[in-house]
Amino acid sequence: LDANVCSLLHDATILHADLDAFFAAVEQRDDPALRGRPVVVGAGVVLAASYEARAFGVRSAMGGKLARQLCPHAVVVSPRMSAYVDASKAVFEVFEDTTPLVEGISIDEAFLDVRGLARISGTPLQIADDLRRTVREQVGLPITVGVARTKSLAKICSALAKPDGLLLVPADAEAVFLHALPVERLWGVGPVTARRLRAVGLERVGQVAALGEPALVALLGRGTGRKLHALAHNRDLRRVRARRRRRSIGAQHALGRRQRTPAELDAVLVGLVDRVAGRMRKAQRVARTVVLRVRFDDFARATRSHTLAQATAETPALLATARALLGALDPLIERRGITLLGVSLSNLADTPSGQLGLGFADERARALDATLDSIRERYGNSAITRAVLLGRAERASLPQLPD
DNA sequence: TCTGGGGTCCTAGGACCC
DNA sequence: TCTGGGGTCCTAGGACCC
Numbered sequence: 001l002d003a004n005v006c007s008l009l010h011d012a013t014i015l016h017a018d019l020d021a022f023f024a025a026v027e028q029r030d031d032p033a034l035r036g037r038p039v040v041v042g043a044g045v046v047l048a049a050s051y052e053a054r055a056f057g058v059r060s061a062m063g064g065k066l067a068r069q070l071c072p073h074a075v076v077v078s079p080r081m082s083a084y085v086d087a088s089k090a091v092f093e094v095f096e097d098t099t100p101l102v103e104g105i106s107i108d109e110a111f112l113d114v115r116g117l118a119r120i121s122g123t124p125l126q127i128a129d130d131l132r133r134t135v136r137e138q139v140g141l142p143i144t145v146g147v148a149r150t151k152s153l154a155k156i157c158s159a160l161a162k163p164d165g166l167l168l169v170p171a172d173a174e175a176v177f178l179h180a181l182p183v184e185r186l187w188g189v190g191p192v193t194a195r196r197l198r199a200v201g202l203e204r205v206g207q208v209a210a211l212g213e214p215a216l217v218a219l220l221g222r223g224t225g226r227k228l229h230a231l232a233h234n235r236d237l238r239r240v241r242a243r244r245r246r247r248s249i250g251a252q253h254a255l256g257r258r259q260r261t262p263a264e265l266d267a268v269l270v271g272l273v274d275r276v277a278g279r280m281r282k283a284q285r286v287a288r289t290v291v292l293r294v295r296f297d298d299f300a301r302a303t304r305s306h307t308l309a310q311a312t313a314e315t316p317a318l319l320a321t322a323r324a325l326l327g328a329l330d331p332l333i334e335r336r337g338i339t340l341l342g343v344s345l346s347n348l349a350d351t352p353s354g355q356l357g358l359g360f361a362d363e364r365a366r367a368l369d370a371t372l373d374s375i376r377e378r379y380g381n382s383a384i385t386r387a388v389l390l391g392r393a394e395r396a397s398l399p400q401l402p403d
Numbered sequence: 404t405c406t407g408g409g410g411t412c413c414t415a416g417g418a419c420c421c
Numbered sequence: 422t423c424t425g426g427g428g429t430c431c432t433a434g435g436a437c438c439c
Contacts, residue, residue, distance in 0.1 A: 022439095045407045060439085063405055106410085106439050188412095190437045223413050224436085247411075254407055289431085299406070305432060342408085 011171045013115040013124050014240060016146045016154035017131060019091065020163040022108035023048035026087050027077050029140045038074040040067055047079055051163050090139045098131050103240045109158075111151055113240035125168050132166060150236035153178065155187050174234045179206025186231050193228070196220060208232040249283070250344025251276045252293060260338060265326070272343045273322050277315040280345060286311035286352075287345035290318055292325035297337030304328055311349050318345070 019025065023041040028034045028050060038053035040046055046067050049058040056071035067074065088107045095102045098121070101113035114127045121127050128145040135143045146157025147168035156178075161167035169177050183205055184194050196219060202208050208216065209232035217225030230236065251272045260268075280287060291305040304325040312318065322343055 042407080047407080059404085061404085061406080066404065108439080188437065192436060221414080227413095248409095250409070252408060291432095295406095301434085303433060307431060339406085340408095344410090 012148050012168055013113060014148060014151055014154045015112040015114055015124065015128055015131070016148075016151070016158045017095065017110055017112060017128075017135075018144050018146075018158045018162070019108040019135075020142045020144055021048055021050050021054070022087075022141075023079060023084055024050035024053070025141050026080075026083055029087075030083065034075055034077075038071050040064075040071070040074045040076045041079050043076055043078060049074075087139060087141065091135055091141065091143070094131065094134050094138060097134075098127060101240050101242055103242060103244065111154065111240045125166075128166055128168070132164075148234075149174065150234055151238050151240070152187050152231050152236040153234055156181070156185050159185070175209075178232070178234055179204060179209060181205045183208060186228065188224075188227060188231065193220060193224060205232050245348075246283075246285075247348060248291075248344050248346040249276055249279055249285075249287070249348070250291070250293075250342060251279075252340060252342025252344075254340050255338060257297065257337075257339065262330075265333075265338070265341065266323070268341050269322055269326055269343070270319060272341065273319045274315055276343055276345055277313055277318050280313035280348075281351075284351045285348050286313045286350070287318075288312075288347035288349070289345065290321040290325065291344045291346060292322055292329070293340070293342035293344065294326075294329055294333065294338050295340035296332070297339055299339070300336070302329065302332065307347060311347070313351065318343075 024039045027039055027041060034050075036052065037050075038056065038058070039050040040053050040058060041048040043064050045064060046058060046060050046062045048060055049062075049067070053067075053071050053074050056074070058067045058071050058074065064076070068076070084107060091108075092102070092104065092110065095110055095112055099112050099114050099117060103111045105111065112131075114121070114124050117127060121130070124147050128147050132143055132145055135141060142164040144158045144162045144165045145167075146154045146159070146161060147166075148154040148157055149169075149171050153169060153174065157167040157169055182203060183189055183197050186205060186208075189197070197203070197208065200219065202211065208228060211229075213226060213229040216229045219225065220228065253268055253272060255268070288309075288311045289305055289307045291303055293301065293303050295301050306321050306325055308317070308321065326341075
């Protein structure tokens with residue numbers, strides 16, 4: 001596809017940029033001895049595999065044992081997260097230099113909207129080409145870019161163009177391109193949905209597109225059915241949005257198959273809550289909902305959650321809640337065994353300005369919280385709003401609020 | 404495939420409110 | 422007495438993504 005075609009159509013303006021085998025590529029960049037050799041990052045579970053390792057069937061999320069069987073001569077390295085974070089920052093700087101409209105999806109991929117940059121930077125195809133070269137020159141990593149009119153299709157393009165590739169689908173070629181693909185290529189179709197589709201003979205996106213929305217809804221449910229129908233026709237109105245805020249923060253820990261005593265379990269829980277609460281305070285955010293996640297011996301899962309009356313990032317309050325949730329699951333854990341424990345916090349808000357440094361709440365804040373609790377007990381939640389306002393006024397040494 | 408750690412979004416029922 | 426229409430929030434589970 002040449003740049004002239006692209007500029008004529010000029011509507012494939014969303015880029016999806018995706019680093020190739022990111023963790024493994026950083027390791028190969030930093031250690032020349034690893035270049036050209038199969039590299040596996042992560043021992044217990046494969047976090048990333050270089051393309052040389054993938055040639056032997058090694059995939060990320062695969063168990064380390066199987067990976068070693070498939071590729072015995074692979075170099076296994078333990079992850080260096082800080083190196084990856086640094087590399088990611090450097091790459092995102094290149095993104096930000098390309099266009100102000102950058103939406104990070106994960107540590108190694110982002111959407112970029114390059115509409116309206118024709119006079120400054122050229123066509124989307126030229127921009128994508130420059131971006132790839134700049135990342136290679138400045139950061140030393142291979143990156144693949146997909147270009148299309150929608151996020152969904154741009155993402156599909158980058159997946160197909162990997163590794164170290166560039167693929168643009170012009171608007172008038174969308175249907176032909178999309179409809180020939182297997183259904184798994186659609187962003188949002190995982191193993192379960194793919195199985196359901198294949199069970200009724202739907203293997204290509206074109207077949208899904210031809211089916212019609214009602215039939216798809218009947219097969220997959222309303223949400224998934226509608227979404228899939230739209231995506232199969234490349235109808236995807238999602239914009240590229242800069243800086244989306246996190247909606248939850250969590251931590252989890254795999255426990256293996258060994259039996260755990262309640263005391264061991266509690267120690268793990270304390271560690272998780274402490275870690276998560278610390279990250280919350282660092283991010284100056286507070287949470288109202290505590291979610292406890294467990295995985296049993298048979299890998300089935302269960303979650304329990306509790307929503308607090310007031311948002312907090314204080315370890316003791318969060319820990320008490322998490323302990324209560326874990327206690328409620330005790331009988332199940334007793335019966336079925338536990339292989340993973342996780343805590344995540346949602347319903348997030350910014351730390352109120354009067355409560356900065358919540359982790360070290362002073363006597364006064366504690367007294368105020370106690371007052372709020374007693375008000376709640378006596379008069380119910382409806383009295384709390386006014387009490388909170390009064391409390392803030394008091395803490396900020398403001399005059400009393402009018403009724 | 405035999406299993407790590409971090410997320411997002413959707414659904415559905417029930418409690419509760421006006 | 423038996424019941425409309427609209428809404429929010431909470432909880433639990435599930436699918437999916439990197």
